[in-house]
Amino acid sequence: MKFLVLSDIHGDVDALDKLDEKFKAADAVLFGGDFAKFEHTETALPVLEKLCSKHETIFSVLGNCDEPDFIEKIEEKDISVEGSLLYHEGLAFAGSGGGSKFTGTTPYERTEEELVADFDVVENAAEGADEQGHWNNLILIMHNPPKDTKCDMIPNGMHVGSEKLRAFIEKTCPLAVITGHIHESAAIDQIGETRVINPGSLAEGKYAWLEVEKKADGLWSVTKAELCSL
DSSP: OEEEEEOOOTTOHHHHHTTHHHHHHOSEEEEOSOOSBTTBGGGHHHHHHHHHHHOSOEEEOOOTTSOGGGHHHHHHTTOBOBTOEEEETTEEEEEEOSEESSSSOSSOEEOHHHHHHTTHHHHTOSSSOOTTSOOTTEEEEESSOBSSSTTSBOTTSOBOSBHHHHHHHHHHOOSEEEOOSOGGGOEEEEETTEEEEEOOOGGGTEEEEEEEEEOTTSOEEEEEEEEEEO
């Protein structure tokens, strides 16, 4: 399957129009949150509407710049995986929305416990994991990045990601993790066998492309992951 990977649109509906050919080529879109521009939550709805007009299969969470109750809007559009576990074409998708508590100046800042609790549905799933609790076919979407990768580093070199989200990834070994939030850390990295992708902010012209396939042995693998720009 081919995925267009986006995050941090921040109200820039025009950027979406520049990706029309990529939308056509993708089997689905993975969006890591932040529909709204910083301190302008009213810009979230136009982005949602434009995004949903571009593709019929989207998996999304909210970002820290989005109002928590905006979850109702993305649920109405049937694109939310926040606190949910959805299955599509042999793959499973789950999501965690919002960002970790920091300045308190954005509307959707959460504790570490709240961030990882969105994945309780994965831990409680009746099927999907192997005997070790690993999920070969799972793609996680989390606005807040996990700790200690290339995807959570701010300019001074400090890693600001979530320790609990990283621990969850190490425990479940998903196929891939889509994140965002830290604009300056657009990168592709690994946690064990899990590919971690921060596409960067689409408002800054950055996005990513991910391709996965099911092998003859029944296991999924990442066949392509790359950062792109407009």
